[in-house]
Amino acid sequence: MGISIWQLLIVLGIVILLFGTKKLRNIGSDLGGAIRGFKKSMNDEDNKPADPETLEDTGAPQNQQAKAEEKPRDKSPS
Template sequence: MGISIWQLLIVLGIVVLLFGTKKLRNIGTDLGGAVRGFKKSMADEDQNQKKESLDQSEDGNVYEAARTESADKKTHS
């Protein structure tokens, strides 16, 4: 008892008659812009997270190098 293709076409025809093709085109354009903006912000967030994790790993390596250098000085003194 699902919706058939003919029922969907009738509903689509009624929507086009009510709103008009220009208004539907504008709605589609606005929706597409919103989706693009969302994808861009998600990509920017991923880049920020990668950069932060890379910065943290570099900071960790600097800390490790300083710690081993300090330990070497203590053993050689």
């Protein structure tokens, strides 16, 4: 007593009528981008060195505040 192919096609038709193909395409691409970002962050976490001393050896910046203090943007009206 499962869902037949005809029931799935009817539900798919109703969803397309409600949302439209463009909206569904955008939702699909957003979902794909989110999954890609999640996988990338998981791979970055696996490749991240566990020892903080190795960060000093690679020359990676330890102080992120230095970048934030560089040049403030000029917000004068044009």
